[in-house]
Amino acid sequence: MLDIKLVRENPEAIKLGLRAKKDNTDIDKLLALDSERREAISKVEKLKNKQNAASKEIAKAKRNGEDASTILAEMKEISQSVAKLATRREELDTELNNQLLHIPNPPHSSVPQGISEEDNPVVRVWSDKPSYDFELKDHVDIAEALGIYDFKRGAKLSGSGFILQRGQGARLTRALISYCLDHHTLKHGFEEIGAPFVVRPEVMVGTCQLPKFKEDMYALPDDNLYLIPTAEVPVTNIYREEVLPEEVLPKKMCGYTPCFRREAGSHGKDTRGMKRVHQFDKVEMVKLVKPETSYQELESLTLQAEEILQSLGLHYRVIELCTGDLSFGAAKCYDIELWSPGAQAWLEVSSCSNFEDFQARRANIKFKPATGGKPQFVHTLNGSGVAMPRLIIALLETYQQADGTVKIPEVLQPYMGGVGQLG
RNA sequence: GGAGGAAUGGCAGAGUGGCCGAAUGCGUCGGUUUUGAAAACCGAUGUACCUUUGCGGGUACCGUGGGUUCAAAUCCUACUUCCUCCGCCA
Numbered sequence: 001m002l003d004i005k006l007v008r009e010n011p012e013a014i015k016l017g018l019r020a021k022k023d024n025t026d027i028d029k030l031l032a033l034d035s036e037r038r039e040a041i042s043k044v045e046k047l048k049n050k051q052n053a054a055s056k057e058i059a060k061a062k063r064n065g066e067d068a069s070t071i072l073a074e075m076k077e078i079s080q081s082v083a084k085l086a087t088r089r090e091e092l093d094t095e096l097n098n099q100l101l102h103i104p105n106p107p108h109s110s111v112p113q114g115i116s117e118e119d120n121p122v123v124r125v126w127s128d129k130p131s132y133d134f135e136l137k138d139h140v141d142i143a144e145a146l147g148i149y150d151f152k153r154g155a156k157l158s159g160s161g162f163i164l165q166r167g168q169g170a171r172l173t174r175a176l177i178s179y180c181l182d183h184h185t186l187k188h189g190f191e192e193i194g195a196p197f198v199v200r201p202e203v204m205v206g207t208c209q210l211p212k213f214k215e216d217m218y219a220l221p222d223d224n225l226y227l228i229p230t231a232e233v234p235v236t237n238i239y240r241e242e243v244l245p246e247e248v249l250p251k252k253m254c255g256y257t258p259c260f261r262r263e264a265g266s267h268g269k270d271t272r273g274m275k276r277v278h279q280f281d282k283v284e285m286v287k288l289v290k291p292e293t294s295y296q297e298l299e300s301l302t303l304q305a306e307e308i309l310q311s312l313g314l315h316y317r318v319i320e321l322c323t324g325d326l327s328f329g330a331a332k333c334y335d336i337e338l339w340s341p342g343a344q345a346w347l348e349v350s351s352c353s354n355f356e357d358f359q360a361r362r363a364n365i366k367f368k369p370a371t372g373g374k375p376q377f378v379h380t381l382n383g384s385g386v387a388m389p390r391l392i393i394a395l396l397e398t399y400q401q402a403d404g405t406v407k408i409p410e411v412l413q414p415y416m417g418g419v420g421q422l423g
Numbered sequence: 424g425g426a427g428g429a430a431u432g433g434c435a436g437a438g439u440g441g442c443c444g445a446a447u448g449c450g451u452c453g454g455u456u457u458u459g460a461a462a463a464c465c466g467a468u469g470u471a472c473c474u475u476u477g478c479g480g481g482u483a484c485c486g487u488g489g490g491u492u493c494a495a496a497u498c499c500u501a502c503u504u505c506c507u508c509c510g511c512c513a
Contacts, residue, residue: 041473045482052482055494059441068493075493243470372452375470 001100001361004034017106020113020323025103033099037092044085051078101205102212105358107323108295108331114322123334125317126310130341134402138342139393140273143169145404146423149274160271161263161278163389168422172395173281173388175415177256180283180385183308184254190285193255195234198225203237206363208329215264227260231284232382239288240363246370249378250297251288254385256281274389275347281388287381288365294354294379295332302334302352305385309349312409314394315339317346331356338390342397347390352383396422 007014008031015027054075061068112121143149148169154162165173184190204210204226209217218227228234235255244251259282263269270276285304289297302318309316321333330353337346357377360366366375399407405423408416 038473041482045473048483049481051493055441058493062441072493077493079493 001358002103002105003357003361004096004100007031008034014106018104020107021104021326022324023104025099030096030099030103033092033096037089037096040085040089040092044082044089047078047082047085051075051082054078098211101362104328105331105355107326108354108356110295111326111332112320112322113324115324116322117325119322120319120325120335121322123318123320125315126306127313127315129315129339130398132341136342136397137400137404138273139340139396142342142396142400142404142406143273146406148172148422151273159278161276163274163277163279168416168419171416172392172422175412176388176391177281177283179412179415180308181254181256183311184283184285184304184385187307188252188304190252190254193231193235193238193253195228195231195238195255195257197228197234197257197260198223199228199234199237200225203233203240203363206237206240207233207359208362209233212328216262218260218262228257229261230259230282230382230384231255231257232286235284235286236288236359236365236380236382237363239365242365243375244288244365244367244378246290246367249288249290249367250293251378252285253287254283254285256283258282259387273393275393277389283385285383285385288360288378289381290367291357291376291379294356294381297379297381298332298334298352298354301381301383302336302350305336305350305352305383308386309336309338309391311411312391312395314398316349327351327353329353329355329358331358336386338394340394340397342393342400347393349390349394350384350386353381355380355382 002014007027011027011031018025018027054071058068058071058075061071112119114120137145140151144151146168148165148167150164150166154164157164181192185192198220201210201224204217209226209229217229220226234257235253238253239251259280261278263276263278266276274280285301287297287301306316306318316336316338319335319337321327321330321335326333333351333353335348336350336352338349340347356379359380360377365378365380367378368375395409396406399409401407401421403423405421407421408419413420
């Protein structure tokens with residue numbers, strides 16, 4: 001959420017930032033609403049002050065056994081106008097807050113200008129495109145031939161976009177989840193989190209899914225709960241409404257959860273196989289950090305996700321999202337894309353973002369400086385480390401062999417019970 | 424699912440309509456004392472918002488939301504969370 005004070009002080013800079021993100025909020029209108037709201041606050045509080053003072057008079061009179069009926073009658077009227085003004089004040093508060101919740105985070109100054117994904121610069125590329133001396137299959141053909149991912153029966157159970165994983169396929173997912181978690185916890189000291197898969201609406205507000213992207217979420221209306229679209233949601237919100245001591249920062253956490261996405265805006269896109277599905281497994285990294293370190297933390301977060309792909313021997317590239325392609329809450333974001341030899345295309349497998357204090361303000365996550373002074377908002381970051389289906393697509397296609405079997409990278413074999421290949 | 428009980432500052436805990444943003448104790452920070460430390464004593468010690476160039480002034484917050492009242496930590500109400508017991512259950 002934008003800081004309204006910041007908008008008041010730098011309206012032009014905010015306007016520029018929002019325009020770069022293709023947001024058309026009328027900032028002047030917002031500021032008019034803000035000043036109307038502040039005026040209402042002043043009015044109510046002045047009247048309340050009067051009311052409080054009179055209240056004391058009444059109390060004193062009653063204690064002394066004096067008659068207070070004149071002042072009582074007067075106060076009855078004041079009480080009514082306070083109620084009226086307070087209602088107006090609340091309406092304005094709610095309205096301003098609603099508008100603020102729908103305004104995106106302006107990009108960081110280092111983010112390249114651009115309109116769409118076409119304009120995202122490639123930051124770096126790891127290794128070379130693998131070459132093969134036989135005809136390549138895509139992941140669907142490989143998986144179906146091996147019988148490890150059953151798309152038809154997944155659809156039978158839950159509809160298109162739900163996968164049934166079987167045998168070595170299910171095992172491969174489980175192995176990769178463990179491999180990723182071990183990487184983050186053992187090599188980088190992240191705390192492993194096992195989080196709930198359903199959360200309250202206010203938690204979804206904290207990480208920006210609500211109110212604006214409600215239609216992307218699966219909901220359980222009988223219980224007023226939502227299925228999480230990523231572990232980012234419960235993990236970032238662990239410390240919502242709390243003030244942390246500075247010493248515990250940076251707070252580094254990771255967790256595996258399934259992710260549930262309605263993909264409401266992308267019907268008909270990527271329907272083949274498991275490139276875009278309604279339920280998938282992902283290991284997510286989350287950091288809560290001090291503001292002055294958040295950009296270096298973003299770099300190390302991205303590298304940490306990359307290390308997993310490197311150790312698996314996969315060809316990938318890192319791109320930086322330009323202003324026009326940046327998501328609602330992110331101030332800066334790197335995407336990591338794996339090479340899919342079967343489809344001859346890049347697959348987004350991780351998205352590493354710095355939200356600065358945008359989510360922290362929504363979720364009210366603060367820290368108290370060790371030197372004293374007022375609590376301030378932390379900066380939040382998250383990154384996939386990594387998403388399973390697309391990682392599996394790249395693994396199957398990269399390590400496929402002429403006979404239809406698929407090699408398992410060495411580092412993964414212990415997690416597969418020593419198995420060296422699929423099929 | 425049923426029956427009871429509870430929620431107050433960093434912690435413990437008092438407070439049943441007005442003098443309560445809240446006693447008291449502990450903790451923390453600063454000071455006095457001391458060679459130093461402890462003890463003792465003195466003082467300070469929440470958050471958000473509005474307003475002011477500043478000093479300051481004001482409003483709100485006693486789990487959360489509504490209500491009653493001139494006035495609510497206190498009364499009513501719904502909800503949330505926790506505890507105890509019963510039932511059910513992986």
